Amino acid sequence: MDLGIVGQAIGLFAVTNVDDILILSLFFAQGAAHTGSTRRIVLGQYLGFIAILAVAVASAFGATLLPDSAIPYLGLLPLALGLKAAWQAWRHRHEADEERESGEGGPKAVEVAAVTFANGGDNIGVYVPVFATAGAGGTSVYAVVFLVLVAVWCFAGRLFATRPLIARALSRWGHVLLPMVLISIGLLILIDGGAFGL
Template identity: 55%
Template sequence: MISTVLQAVGLFVATNIDDIIVISLFFARGAGQRHLTAKITAGQYFGFAGILAVAVLIALGAGAFLPVEAIPYFGLVPLVLGLRAAWSSWREYRDNDGDDDSDGDSATGKGSGNAVGVLGVAGVTFANGGDNIGVYVPVFVNISHTAIAAYCVVFLILVGALVYIARFVATRRSIAEILEQWESVLFPLVLITLGVVILVSGGAFGL
């Protein structure tokens, strides 16, 4: 069992370490928003639970319900969210026109268009899990049902740790200052890039 747990930890780290950047940007995006940590955590859990559900179903032979070929199209989720964030940032910049005397929300870049929601986080998390599913399925196929359950439990525990690490990174003074200054550019850029990479690498739309 200890060996299974260690293998699960290693697999989780290998497939999710890059999520720290995305989650940190969510923290920067919603800075000052009430219950932000709870929303990001809930969204991360919902999204990752979806990843696990798909991986387990495919591994158990129920892949017909969600063919592997359909997974790359989930790249449309971060792509659309990124385009929406870019449009929101551009409108905010245009409306403020660089005026430092704007109201508090606009001056800090935390207007309603920048709100971070559970579903948005969940959608990005799930869409970014295509590679995870591709790695988890062959592992789950070759282990017992008990081991699959153990992997899932370990993964879900580590999701909370991942959010905590991302929050820690995003709240370090030097990093927070950079994220606050460039969040309006980095957030949509990262999501759009993520969406395009998922679509292209998965061969969606014949790309």
């Protein structure tokens, strides 16, 4: 395995996914009191990132699975999930924290995957030329390193969400922050991409 490619892969992943740690922390905080939420969040993160990799690899080797004009509309996914989370937070605003957080709720794997994929739409544009020039062998190294780093990112997100000071802040404000972050991400993707003529 070429250590130069491994180092480049680590740098590329870190630069293109730095915002995911905040989102993962919010998801982990939202699911803190829910059974099985860690498993669902990690599964969702992997599903979303594998979808990003699949589209990027296919595009790098000539198959356009997702036209460039469709990428800005991926912003509709986090926007819709953010609006849903905001509605649920507003609907349950008078419940005690214990009532809101008990039971088997928290983020679903498909929701985490959708946000990961939508937030990674710009990653696809960065990965395609890198994969195209790296060839099949280099691309496989990038993919392996990226998939290992997804686990590191999940660990870091969970670690941030469970630090006492951060955990207190997220448990108090997480139900407000998550919708705000998701809606902001959705709007940024739509506006930056020029969706709907924005």
